[in-house]
Amino acid sequence: MPETTESESRKLLRRLRDTLAEPGKGQERLDRITHIIADSMRTEVCSIYLFRDAETLELCATEGLKAEAVHKTRMRVGEGLVGRVAKSAQAVNTGNAPAERGFRYMPETGEEVFSSFLGVPIQRLGERLGVLVVQSKEAREFSGDEVYALEVVAMVLAEMTELGVFVGEGAALSALHQRSEMFRGLVGQEGVAAGHVWLHEPRVVVTNPIADDPASESVRLREAVDQLRLSVDDMLSTATTADTEQRDVLEAYRMFANSRGWMRRMEEDIASGLSAEAAVEKEQSTARARLQTVPDTYLRERLHDLDDLSNRLLRILTGQGAETGAEMPDDPILIARNIGPGELLAYGRNLKGIVLEEGSVGSHAAIVARALAIPLVINAERITTEALNGDPILVDGEQGVVHLRPEDQVKAAFKDKMAMQAKAQERYASIRDKPAETLCGTRVSLHMNAGLMADLPSLEGSGAEGVGLFRTELQFLVRNKVPRRAELASLYSTVLDAAGGRRVAFRTLDIGSDKVLPYMKRQEEPNPALGWRAIRVGLDKAGVMRMQLQALIRAAAGRPLTVMFPFVAQFEEFTAAREHLLRELDREERLGRPLPSKVEIGAMLETPSLAFAPRQFFELADFISIGGNDLKQFFFAADRENELVRRRYDTLNVSFLTFLEQIVGRCNETDTPVSFCGEDAGRPLEALCFAAIGLRNLSMRPASIGPVKHLFRKTNLNEAREVIDKARVSGAQSVRPAITEWMNSLDWNA
Structure with missing residues (x-):
């Protein structure tokens, strides 16, 4: 079989873009996509598995496996080769799938005749969305070009999932950012609040993952990187010699901004058919995946630096972010992965509540939130990838629970709770000047x-x-x-x-x-x-x-x-x-x-x-x-x-x-x-x-x-x-x- 060249990758991405532009329901689009990928990569099978919940994958579309298995075949994270890809966020490439560690035979799919297996994660900035798989009867490992091509396609699928392209039938196909979600975290500061989401670092949405002109996209990338380098140099020039920690971070930024390897990988992504924004995000997703597995604290901090730098570059390329003039709502609930005390103090008492993905009860943010008496929930996993600016949100800092886009009955119960607390506060105000006797x-x-x-x-x-x-x-x-x-x-x-x-x-x-x-x-x-x-x-x-x-x-x-x-x-x-x-x-x-x-x-x-x-x-x-x-x-x-x-x-x-x-x-x-x-x-x-x-x-x-x-x-x-x-x-x-x-x-x- 001929190798999948970079030009063939662009052809495949172009076919994907064209089919996604056609009218149709979510399931129809997924079915067409699996057919196009299998045809372009000359494999007998292409399957898309998406997360039904945090621990369960569901077969949502396939070309080559039994159609009746769609929306019926499910597996846990870590179970089988597909589950292994989902757990490790790394590709699995083998010419003898049944002999692989952890292989799970699923008779309802009819996949036992396919020996070769290549699975890559569908992920976006650390958020696991699913697994993309191709299989063939011929017992062989897929080439490096083929693995790379499938990773590029998975990147595009992740962006399309983000944009709600696959809304339709099937339990795993409901649109992101539209469902009512509940997040359980930890109590950082007691209190309850209702309001609307204000993202500390607004999510950048890539609306054009596929590009027709690699040369112009490379020019856009180089110009954006040049602008990024200048901004890092400016920050370094204003940092005093006494601010050694700050300078260390900025020096790391400059090192990454001038990294030839980082630039080369992004230009290769563009050559394969991705837009400049999608190329940045593909490398950022790879860094995020590594971040989850690196035990060394120093290396984790450096990957965090690269992650932050990628966000800056994405905002330059897309023009999205806080600097675009978005207005903070009157009742802002701040959502962030983490936040420093100075940044939090800059918001001051304007905030009604705070929800963090990370942090601890003794963190600087928690200390400031307590000082400002703002309800705070910490360790609310995935909320920055799910919340969008303006989403209605309820924060229960007494239970460590957050309701994003809450249902009417949840709103009503929460309103009653807040009313009871307001009534109690009136009662307390009446004894304010009396002794605690x-x-x-x-x-x-x-x-x-x-x-x-x-x-x-x-x-x-x-x-x-x-x-x-x-x-x-x-x-x-x-x-x-x-x-x-x-x-x-x-x-x-x-x-x-x-x-x-x-x-x-x-x-x-x-x-x-x-x-x-x-x-x-x-x-x-x-x-x-x-x-x-x-x-x-x-x-x-x-x-x-x-x-x-x-x-x-x-x-x-x-x-x-x-x-x-x-x-x-x-x-x-x-x-x-x-x-x-x-x-x-x-x-x-x-x-x-x-x-x-x-x-x-x-x-x-x-x-x-x-x-x-x-x-x-x-x-x-x-x-x-x-x-x-x-x-x-x-x-x-x-x-x-x-x-x-x-x-x-x-x-x-x-x-x-x-x-x-x-x-x-x-x-x-x-x-x-x-x-x-x-x-x-x-x-x-x-x-x-x-x-x-x-x-x-x-x-x-x-x-x-x-x-x-x-x-x-x-x-x-x-x-x-x-x-x-x-x-x-x-x-x-x-x-x-x-x-x-x-x-x-x-x-x-x-």
Whole structure:
């Protein structure tokens, strides 16, 4: 059989384009396509398998196999040779299919007489769409040119599937971007929102995958690449020498933009009959497929660079993207694979919700979303490939569920849920200025967590008595270089102004682990959560700590100043950090600058070791704030970034509550004020139990203050304590069932 030459590839693509332009239903088009491919490649069989769901492939069209098998033959990903292609996203080429590893005999297709098999993935930018197969009776492997030709055809089929060309009969043929879809992810920030999709990186749709004039397409590609190279050079020229991480990324961009191999492969794709855009996307899809299988972190980052660069090139070629003038909807729900804190802050509170394909509960995006009180769902797989700008969308940040293009009944149920929450917020607003005082007369101070100036307006509206935690690292995370002392002093002064005399507890720089500064060289550590972070970085990089402490002192300028040091694991770390602050106070006094009227120096208790520190620690600390998120993960030895274990251990576990009570007891012995800070403080049931074991200060996100205060004003802590004690005596692992049952028995209208 003669080899399939590049000119024959162009002929095949031209025939495909012509047949796709003819009227007909989806199934008719698929049938014509399989006939054309088999005829052009001189094979007895051509079959198209498309995904019915995420794990199942369905035979949707065939030339050469039994017609009755269409829409009946199905297989799981990884099952048979077709399933193997789908799983690996790599071609399978063999002259003896029955002898191949994993071969599955499907008698209903009649394929047993065909010895040769070539299968290639139908995929678009990492999205698996199906498998394209050709078979013949002659026992031989297909040539490299034939494999390449079939990959080019599969690329075109992927684009046509994207454009909805194959809408028609058959369960696997419904159009992309039209069905109602539900995505299950993870809770990044609680809350619910309804709105319309706004894509952070708008999807580029290639409407002309086949081109007649390879020479003009090559010229278009070269001109676009030249423009891309100039833009990368411009970015490099504006990057400062201090921005080493940024420069490393841009240098990688320039390396790829000038890569002869990348350019050669795209020109070969154009010679085979693809348009310039389709050639770029074909190589991008190949890189995405490699990305899924590369274990090396460095190589994965380089493939990410190539992926991002390809997106830039596609936008130059097509004129599509954010810069085309598309208008953000009035109720935008941001959809992205991932997003940096600076980019997210640029959107600000305009966003109603955020959905990410990647990310973690401790990521920079999650930190900013929590600071902005915007509902966030993370790890919603495939949503960037399915969503289009303007699609209606519902985000349930409490369940980690996203409804894209929802059905009417889902909309109605969601509307009812939002109405109930709005009604509850009205009820909370009515008690905003009232104390969080229980029926037994116990008063609990409720403070809010913050990290951005945008948080401060919530101080008045939420009913918070002050800021129990101001995260100072966000100002470092959103910049490309270390902020100046004067900038920080101005910001901290504005925070104190906005607080209107209420107490603000500034936590010093808490970086490391999941919070890596863009201009700081990342330390490769086997377990970053237990590594070089927070106070450890501050003590080792004393210059940065001193600069921040000076900024805080100058910001106070005669007002009270409250500073707490994060992740203190032992007494001497606290004394060393405290000495730094005292020295800076002496220095500022010598320089004649006004000192704070009062200084409180405290520590965050986030490691079990600090709970057993010498009594002198509790006597020396002006206050202690229990950092619940970290303390819980270390107490249970359960990484809070690991979805396999982070939900296994209950905050209301008897052991953990007993441990917290011991900390409260040690603080009471020395009259050291103690608070609980973290997500659990904002959950009403957990907050009630914390108050029942003796905690009288809680710090939480602003939106949680209303629900917590409402519950406190309706319950008796003495009764709650009795329930907790009985659960302990009974040997229960958690007090949650008992406390829930007790609350359900209360008369809430009394």
